[in-house]
Amino acid sequence: MIDLLKTVGQYVRRNSLLPEAETVVVGVSGGADSLCLLHLLRRLAAERGPHLHVAHLNHGLRAVDSDADARFVADLSQSWGTPCSVGQADVRSLTRDSGLSLEEAARQARYGFLAEVAKAQGARTIAVGHNADDQAETVLMHFLRGSGVTGLRGMLPRTRLADYRIAAAQQRESVPDGTETQLWLVRPLLNTRRVEIEAYCAHHGLWPRFDLSNEDVTFFRNRLRHELLPALERYNPEIRNLLAHTAEVMAGDYETLRSALDAAWEQMILASGPDEVQLDLLRWRASSIGLQRAAVREAIYRLRRNLRNINWEHVERAVWLGREGQTGQLATLTAGLVLRVGYRALRIAAEGAQWLPDVPQIAGLLALRTPGVTSIGNGWRVVVQDLNSCELPRDYDTADAWVAWLDAAAVGPNLSLRPRRPGDRFQPQGLCGHSVALHEFMINAKVPRDARAGWPLLAGEYGIAWVCGLRLDERVMVSDATRNVWQVTFEREPIPPSR
Amino acid sequence: MIDLLKTVGQYVRRNSLLPEAETVVVGVSGGADSLCLLHLLRRLAAERGPHLHVAHLNHGLRAVDSDADARFVADLSQSWGTPCSVGQADVRSLTRDSGLSLEEAARQARYGFLAEVAKAQGARTIAVGHNADDQAETVLMHFLRGSGVTGLRGMLPRTRLADYRIAAAQQRESVPDGTETQLWLVRPLLNTRRVEIEAYCAHHGLWPRFDLSNEDVTFFRNRLRHELLPALERYNPEIRNLLAHTAEVMAGDYETLRSALDAAWEQMILASGPDEVQLDLLRWRASSIGLQRAAVREAIYRLRRNLRNINWEHVERAVWLGREGQTGQLATLTAGLVLRVGYRALRIAAEGAQWLPDVPQIAGLLALRTPGVTSIGNGWRVVVQDLNSCELPRDYDTADAWVAWLDAAAVGPNLSLRPRRPGDRFQPQGLCGHSVALHEFMINAKVPRDARAGWPLLAGEYGIAWVCGLRLDERVMVSDATRNVWQVTFEREPIPPSR
Numbered sequence: 001m002i003d004l005l006k007t008v009g010q011y012v013r014r015n016s017l018l019p020e021a022e023t024v025v026v027g028v029s030g031g032a033d034s035l036c037l038l039h040l041l042r043r044l045a046a047e048r049g050p051h052l053h054v055a056h057l058n059h060g061l062r063a064v065d066s067d068a069d070a071r072f073v074a075d076l077s078q079s080w081g082t083p084c085s086v087g088q089a090d091v092r093s094l095t096r097d098s099g100l101s102l103e104e105a106a107r108q109a110r111y112g113f114l115a116e117v118a119k120a121q122g123a124r125t126i127a128v129g130h131n132a133d134d135q136a137e138t139v140l141m142h143f144l145r146g147s148g149v150t151g152l153r154g155m156l157p158r159t160r161l162a163d164y165r166i167a168a169a170q171q172r173e174s175v176p177d178g179t180e181t182q183l184w185l186v187r188p189l190l191n192t193r194r195v196e197i198e199a200y201c202a203h204h205g206l207w208p209r210f211d212l213s214n215e216d217v218t219f220f221r222n223r224l225r226h227e228l229l230p231a232l233e234r235y236n237p238e239i240r241n242l243l244a245h246t247a248e249v250m251a252g253d254y255e256t257l258r259s260a261l262d263a264a265w266e267q268m269i270l271a272s273g274p275d276e277v278q279l280d281l282l283r284w285r286a287s288s289i290g291l292q293r294a295a296v297r298e299a300i301y302r303l304r305r306n307l308r309n310i311n312w313e314h315v316e317r318a319v320w321l322g323r324e325g326q327t328g329q330l331a332t333l334t335a336g337l338v339l340r341v342g343y344r345a346l347r348i349a350a351e352g353a354q355w356l357p358d359v360p361q362i363a364g365l366l367a368l369r370t371p372g373v374t375s376i377g378n379g380w381r382v383v384v385q386d387l388n389s390c391e392l393p394r395d396y397d398t399a400d401a402w403v404a405w406l407d408a409a410a411v412g413p414n415l416s417l418r419p420r421r422p423g424d425r426f427q428p429q430g431l432c433g434h435s436v437a438l439h440e441f442m443i444n445a446k447v448p449r450d451a452r453a454g455w456p457l458l459a460g461e462y463g464i465a466w467v468c469g470l471r472l473d474e475r476v477m478v479s480d481a482t483r484n485v486w487q488v489t490f491e492r493e494p495i496p497p498s499r
Numbered sequence: 500m501i502d503l504l505k506t507v508g509q510y511v512r513r514n515s516l517l518p519e520a521e522t523v524v525v526g527v528s529g530g531a532d533s534l535c536l537l538h539l540l541r542r543l544a545a546e547r548g549p550h551l552h553v554a555h556l557n558h559g560l561r562a563v564d565s566d567a568d569a570r571f572v573a574d575l576s577q578s579w580g581t582p583c584s585v586g587q588a589d590v591r592s593l594t595r596d597s598g599l600s601l602e603e604a605a606r607q608a609r610y611g612f613l614a615e616v617a618k619a620q621g622a623r624t625i626a627v628g629h630n631a632d633d634q635a636e637t638v639l640m641h642f643l644r645g646s647g648v649t650g651l652r653g654m655l656p657r658t659r660l661a662d663y664r665i666a667a668a669q670q671r672e673s674v675p676d677g678t679e680t681q682l683w684l685v686r687p688l689l690n691t692r693r694v695e696i697e698a699y700c701a702h703h704g705l706w707p708r709f710d711l712s713n714e715d716v717t718f719f720r721n722r723l724r725h726e727l728l729p730a731l732e733r734y735n736p737e738i739r740n741l742l743a744h745t746a747e748v749m750a751g752d753y754e755t756l757r758s759a760l761d762a763a764w765e766q767m768i769l770a771s772g773p774d775e776v777q778l779d780l781l782r783w784r785a786s787s788i789g790l791q792r793a794a795v796r797e798a799i800y801r802l803r804r805n806l807r808n809i810n811w812e813h814v815e816r817a818v819w820l821g822r823e824g825q826t827g828q829l830a831t832l833t834a835g836l837v838l839r840v841g842y843r844a845l846r847i848a849a850e851g852a853q854w855l856p857d858v859p860q861i862a863g864l865l866a867l868r869t870p871g872v873t874s875i876g877n878g879w880r881v882v883v884q885d886l887n888s889c890e891l892p893r894d895y896d897t898a899d900a901w902v903a904w905l906d907a908a909a910v911g912p913n914l915s916l917r918p919r920r921p922g923d924r925f926q927p928q929g930l931c932g933h934s935v936a937l938h939e940f941m942i943n944a945k946v947p948r949d950a951r952a953g954w955p956l957l958a959g960e961y962g963i964a965w966v967c968g969l970r971l972d973e974r975v976m977v978s979d980a981t982r983n984v985w986q987v988t989f990e991r992e993p994i995p996p997s998r
Binding site for chain 2: 014143144145146148149220223224228231232235236238239242243245246248249250251252253254255256257259260261288289290291292293294312316320
């Protein structure tokens, strides 16, 4: 027989499941899993320190037996000298009131009760008895639903209880966000097989009240357990172990993918508010399709706080519109969200939200503070700084298109923004002093038609100095003779982060 | 009916499957998939340009029918005005000679023939007719084998034929590496369902020679197709589509994971030769478990050129030994490989390979070139540079432990390395001038017992100046009064990269 004390102890240690010298609440139904869990944790605690507190919720679902189960757990705890809290829930009426399924209502009542006991006991950790067979079923269930790496992680050995509640909320939206809780749900038996647990119980004279494995599972999960997994074992006898391993590998890969997304997100996020997320279109398009998908999902998650009803087709449609769509193209995504290919942003927003332009737009003449910060409306502002030419950044001519450096002597002391006027011309940098019509320049530069009228032009003493975001006038360029430089930067007004 | 010309055309374009103005070899068996493929590619080619060349291999497996199949494909090609090459293989005797299964021998013969035709025609692209149902089966098969993201990608829309041969070699080792070929295998129908292909054939009056879907599949795959997938459809009617989507998502995630591994590998690789890979132990330990696993797998792959027979347990054992093992601990991995926790490296090597120390070790007194480069043996060398104190790098005291900066006036002009001697003492930096026994210092610094005798000590005019890799003597530290500095660096002798 496998020495569960050793293997579970190792699993607990490697995954940092048990805090030392703190109270841990142990959810005990009276079935084999939770009896084995409690017995093992008592032996581990003797070595390692946490104080245990048993919690049992009487769901009131099994008529006479429910009360007997509760008494059994209370008596056992007393005889083992472990404090115990027994709670009572009327799951049937909860189901009637909430419209939840019986299983889901029971699960929510149970986790809610465990959280209450944890708070009352000053515990931050709640241990439950999910085993490797439960894990295999969970992985299989997610596989059959077409989940990617996220779902194929199955259950995690250690997870915030708040996350569980959010996950539940994704399904039903009836559980509050619960971010006030800082509770950890841990699963010390997650890599222990059900047969090992049963053997352990028999060996140690533990007599479970009933076969928990058949209780408290949904119809779908029951079919997986009793029909599909046995059928799959005829294809691969090791399937349950393999699925549990798949979960572990996927959990590791998920962390790697998440880190890669976080790093990419940092690079591509332009703005993130409660109603709209804007991703830098060029950077988003330059990243791999895997990160493009991940960023779209992240944007949806930030706007909706969940990914309920977001399926492969929704993400794929958004990704391909983003990759191939023309400026201004728009598509309804799902969950009340709309995607739009902006001039410099891939934009995902709540349906009906106002589309503020993703490039600066101005209504009329606007004097700039020199130096200083001038708000120009629509969420943009302009920062003018006075530099000595030796302060120029090394990469000053290859940086962001919305920053420019101008020879202050050539432009003069007074800077303003203005929209175009009929007959406007300028001498674009790189055209050897040739003058071109602004109208034609804008067409060649692919400025969208509806953005042309409000496009900001930076004007100095002698006319247009910068067609902002696009091209300097040759006469204001910084040269070796330049002594003082205006650095002009278009910035987003800060938006409070949504996360 | 779905317009396959449009959907397949889009798939081809998005995945860059067809080169323009080149020849593409199309593998045509005469079944529905390949007839549909050829018909569609002819219509797409009319718009986009590649020249098609049909290739058919007569496996000689179906007695009379085989020859009739070959004639059918040849006649059809002629009537469509497409050039055609028909080959002949004696798969049965191939099976006898090689010990391959019939399916595997047939597959190898087929891909070998397709590659030959491609070379003869100057083509770089070979198109084959795998469809979305084949893909679903492949993903399911990998899932049942416990594959991670790599396997759950299923078949790729575009892959090097050399990669296919390597994959085959992983199974059987009887196919040469084939890196001389630069052939691409493309699968334009990979997101098209079998029922759509059959409907297309019927609509366009194409009469397949036989039901290809039942030919040329292994026993295991046949069971998946005819038993398991129909059973899974009772759990989720959309399962085949979902599995095909899973493959696409996983292919994207694989690229992200691969990029993350490449970046991490760059940071943690110390040495990579044909018989040993050394990873920086501290950096490897500081990375996430997902990257730790990926790096171990990569190391095994680099040493063995495949991951055959490498399963979850092997990788997991290696990872946990690397995470928790003491210096010097050693374990047999698998496939003739041994893992060892070195002093500064996690080392994976061929069984029986000589364990060169992963820290510098010296046999006796050794004068150093000042300035200059001195080889000290065992794959290490020492570089001494003469710096002015204002040339010191900004982070000079927080850098690599195997680089030191010493006050040249305090150390003197002659530097040498020597091993310890009985009674050695020095004044460790940070101990306010206290002198300690070198022997005790080494124990406290956890220098492994068998590395102590050969541990290099840098000696100057007044004795030990640097216990190399560990601690400077206080008297030679760079101070504000320092004018000239010896920069001493221990480096690996360059090893030719293995990849």
